[in-house]
Amino acid sequence: MLSAHRIMKSWGKRTVIRDVSLTVRRGEIVGLLGPNGAGKSTTFRMLTGELTPDGGNITLDGLDITCLPFYERARHGLTYLPQTSFLPRTMTVEQTITVILETNTGNREARARYMERVLTDFSLTSLRGARIGSLSGGQRRRCEIAVSMACNPAFALLDEPFSGVDPVNVGEIATLIRAMARGQVGVLITDHSALELLRLVDRSYVIYDGHVLAEGDAATLVADRRVREAYLGGTFQI
Template identity: 45%
Template structure:
């Protein structure tokens, strides 16, 4: 069941020129960015709570990738703020955000190719856990959780696409994040792999993580998420549950097309 979004929806607005900052969760307020004199983001507001999956969607050039990269810390906004549990993290670099609980999985393969599967996970576990015994407990638990125990000694280079993705997510969870940002997780994968991604996102939610997804595969993404923000020409056109998005006349006109259905 999708979480109650009534409070979240209210929190995505700036009221009377004053920022409304939710005390919990990941929030973006009045985000703006200009490239070469062209506004790419215009006062974008969004929020993600723990235990929900949220999509950041829109046509090419809508600003979704720029918004996503601002949240990760890959680029800096020209104006606006980013908050984690009410604390302003706008000026923090990506590695500081990671330490505070924001995990990130890029579209491109990010495993350490010269390491084994367990070596990949241990590389992160060593950073967050000083005790060697607890490090190994964490590595073993994640290998088991993502059904890659049998691959622990395998070189990462030899993994299939699905195995690699499970290894990457297990490694990301070794840092004990509260939120995880998935960049194009559905790009170039077959229907079986789409089902695996759906199960993984559901598992992350059950773990209590908030998940933010940006992807060009709108139908598959709407099938995975609880709600989404639709961007168009740098602004949030609407926010809502998948059924509300599909029924929205403006979204159908500029993004989905009149014949789109779930």
């Protein structure tokens, strides 16, 4: 289980996150929602290791990772999909995935089998020789998720997975995320599209004014007067 317990963060004299606690279990898709400036991004950055909490702790399957940089967290089964593209534009899809497999997979035969599996699972077989720079937004996002999953993680942090993806491909990305959860990967997602996120996740946390305002499934949050007033609005519907 990925768990944050009463984490806090301040900038100077201003406390931006206070006593935020959340959990993500394997095979579960959890959302992290909130209006701009509420502390959602800061919370997410503490989970990735980009920021260190000023208080509280973060654990991964019981291991305290509060002060570990991301590359150390990755060794313990955490992967991270950033909002902005991180893939070299001149490399091909296959070359990009190969770099990760050579780091995490044993012999050549095993890498070849896993490569075919990844290309098939993420509908990238026909694009294996395509350069990253030539891909559409949706294709590139699929490739980025495939690269993130090539290290066989236990938990995945997805930052704005629908960013830059046209409506046709949003459904494909959501299907891939559901498949990750069926494979017993715990997934935490933050995204500005509350509608798409609530349709996808099992439950969500709503961050407001630096703390957890509410937690629950989509129906629970939509029915919560505090959530509607602070974030979703009075006319929001799933």
